[in-house]
Amino acid sequence: xxxxxxxxxxxxxxxxxxxxxxxxxxxxxxxxxxxxxxxxxxxxxxxxxxxxxxxxxxxxxxxxxxxxxxxxxxxxxxxxxxxxxxxxxxxxxxxxxxxxxxxxxxxxxxxxxxxxxxxxxxxxxxxxxxxxxxxxxxxxxxxxxxxxxxxxxxxxxxxxxxxxxxxxxxxxxxxxxxxxxxxxxxxxxxxxxxxxxxxxxxxxxxxxxxxxxxxxxxxxxxxxxxxxxxxxxxxxxxxxxxxxx
Amino acid sequence: xxxxxxxxxxxxxxxxxxxxxxxxxxxxxxxxxxxxxxxxxxxxxxxxxxxxxxxxxxxxxxxxxxxxxxxxxxxxxxxxxxxxxxxxxxxxxxxxxxxxxxxxxxxxxxxxxxxxxxxxxxxxxxxxxxxxxxxxxxxxxxxxxxxxxxxxxxxxxxxxxxxxxxxxxxxxxxxxxxxxxxxxxxxxxxxxxxxxxxxxxxxxxxxxxxxxxxxxxxxxxxxxxxxxxxxxxxxxxxxxxxxxx
Numbered sequence: 260x261x262x263x264x265x266x267x268x269x270x271x272x273x274x275x276x277x278x279x280x281x282x283x284x285x286x287x288x289x290x291x292x293x294x295x296x297x298x299x300x301x302x303x304x305x306x307x308x309x310x311x312x313x314x315x316x317x318x319x320x321x322x323x324x325x326x327x328x329x330x331x332x333x334x335x336x337x338x339x340x341x342x343x344x345x346x347x348x349x350x351x352x353x354x355x356x357x358x359x360x361x362x363x364x365x366x367x368x369x370x371x372x373x374x375x376x377x378x379x380x381x382x383x384x385x386x387x388x389x390x391x392x393x394x395x396x397x398x399x400x401x402x403x404x405x406x407x408x409x410x411x412x413x414x415x416x417x418x419x420x421x422x423x424x425x426x427x428x429x430x431x432x433x434x435x436x437x438x439x440x441x442x443x444x445x446x447x448x449x450x451x452x453x454x455x456x457x458x459x460x461x462x463x464x465x466x467x468x469x470x471x472x473x474x475x476x477x478x479x480x481x482x483x484x485x486x487x488x489x490x491x492x493x494x495x496x497x498x499x500x501x502x503x504x
Numbered sequence: 505x506x507x508x509x510x511x512x513x514x515x516x517x518x519x520x521x522x523x524x525x526x527x528x529x530x531x532x533x534x535x536x537x538x539x540x541x542x543x544x545x546x547x548x549x550x551x552x553x554x555x556x557x558x559x560x561x562x563x564x565x566x567x568x569x570x571x572x573x574x575x576x577x578x579x580x581x582x583x584x585x586x587x588x589x590x591x592x593x594x595x596x597x598x599x600x601x602x603x604x605x606x607x608x609x610x611x612x613x614x615x616x617x618x619x620x621x622x623x624x625x626x627x628x629x630x631x632x633x634x635x636x637x638x639x640x641x642x643x644x645x646x647x648x649x650x651x652x653x654x655x656x657x658x659x660x661x662x663x664x665x666x667x668x669x670x671x672x673x674x675x676x677x678x679x680x681x682x683x684x685x686x687x688x689x690x691x692x693x694x695x696x697x698x699x700x701x702x703x704x705x706x707x708x709x710x711x712x713x714x715x716x717x718x719x720x721x722x723x724x725x726x727x728x729x730x731x732x733x734x735x736x737x738x739x740x741x742x743x744x745x746x747x748x749x
Contacts, residue, residue, distance in 0.1 A: 261720050328718065331717070351725055354719060354720075354721055354722065354725060355719060355721070355725075355729075356717065356718075356719040393720065393721075393722060394719035394720055394721070395718075395719065395720045396718075396719055431742070432736070432739075432741035432742050433736065433741075434736075470741065471732065471736075471741060472576070472601065472735065472740065472741035473573065473601075473640075473641075473741075474599055474600060474601040474639035474640065474641055475506050475599075475638065475639055475640045476599055476600070476638075476639070477599065477638060480596055480599060480600075480728055483725055483728055483729060484600075484728060484729060484732040487716065487729040487732065487733065488732065488733065488736055490717065491677070491678065491679075491716075491733055494677075495717065496677035496678075496715065496716060496717035496718075497676070497677050
């Protein structure tokens with residue numbers, strides 16, 4: 260991990276030596292007193308933590324950033340995939356820095372996926388958190404689940420550039436954003452693709468069907484590639500704000 | 505898999521019923537006589553195979569495409585990553601459809617990675633093949649290994665748009681390709697990043713250092729995102745050629 264998410268209390272008092280994060284920093288990374296690592300408060304500031312002691316608590320002095328990093332203005336709607344795939348989507352879209360993911364129960368998805376421990380317990384949050392830490396960010400994306408595509412689409416803001424990926428019925432490659440776009444929504448079907456009714460609904464709600472060339476990507480790869488292309492076309496990366504600069 | 509790579513002999517005589525590909529098609533997908541699946545000859549034509557019998561050989565009649573799919577004009581140079589990461593890079597870049605990958609022994613990489621069964625045996629080829637089959641393509645990328653970045657760079661064609669990803673020393677976000685570009689080369693460091701000498705060498709050889717925003721992606725995600733962005737900017741997806749259209 261490139262950053263360790265901590266609580267306000269841990270920022271003040273340190274983290275117990277037997278915490279998995281401390282074990283990672285001390286045993287795997289090999290950090291010692293005097294050395295530094297990146298920390299952050301979920302949804303808030305990042306900082307550079309200089310270690311003052313390792314036991315019985317890992318304690319540190321934090322130099323905080325001046326301003327909170329910017330949330331990237333992208334919502335990704337995904338047809339509920341197999342739990343193994345959903346884990347990767349959660350991690351990878353968190354590391355890409357999208358603001359929000361909405362998983363919907365697609366017509367061609369298996370509702371049994373929801374009985375997985377990924378969703379029944381808090382497991383999904385740990386993948387999200389790891390992706391955010393990988394990104395060296397504190398901005399854990401918001402994650403929602405809906406019973407249908409229609410319910411997911413009702414949550415999309417009016418002003419969003421609306422793109423759905425569909426290798427079969429696309430009108431063309433994912434290209435430039437409409438002039439003046441400042442936020443986007445990407446919709447991706449489940450492994451078995453969109454139903455005809457879902458395709459019609461997308462078009463009725465202003466989504467344009469695009470492809471990513473003639474290679475068929477896995478759901479998790481399509482999320483990452485489609486999301487990154489939209490962020491690039493929205494020119495959000497030009498407001499670059501890396502930690503320590 | 506969206507396509508099954510077969511040999512010329514298998515195209516003529518069928519595939520033995522105990523072959524893992526047949527087990528997948530018959531037992532997992534549930535195909536029966538009269539149903540169809542996509543096949544292809546590595547590096548050559550794709551076709552639609554209609555099943556005529558399941559045992560003792562899976563036999564089929566193939567309707568071949570008219571022309572071979574286009575290779576995508578991108579080379580990706582990657583600092584030799586951990587074997588677990590290399591597997592994902594091989595699969596994902598094959599599914600993206602890049603023409604060539606070059607893995608180099610980076611200054612900040614562990615040469616021990618080369619002793620992995622991934623590279624000592626033919627394991628790397630199976631990941632490459634699976635990624636190509638996932639893409640519904642027959643164009644298995646060329647994979648090379650070099651002892652240094654310098655040796656890798658010597659293999660890059662003169663006319664290539666040259667981009668290196670570097671979240672720390674980048675001059676700006678990965679943006680438009682220089683006018684007239686028809687092919688590209690993307691260079692990505694190993695997990696621990698570029699050495700100063702490697703950065704200097706890249707710049708001396710005409711590479712521009714770019715970032716993908718202020719989130720830090722894993723090596724495999726950076727390969728997929730950086731590669732897709734370059735393909736999009738090279739406008740290669742507009743020559744779309746899906747199977748059966």
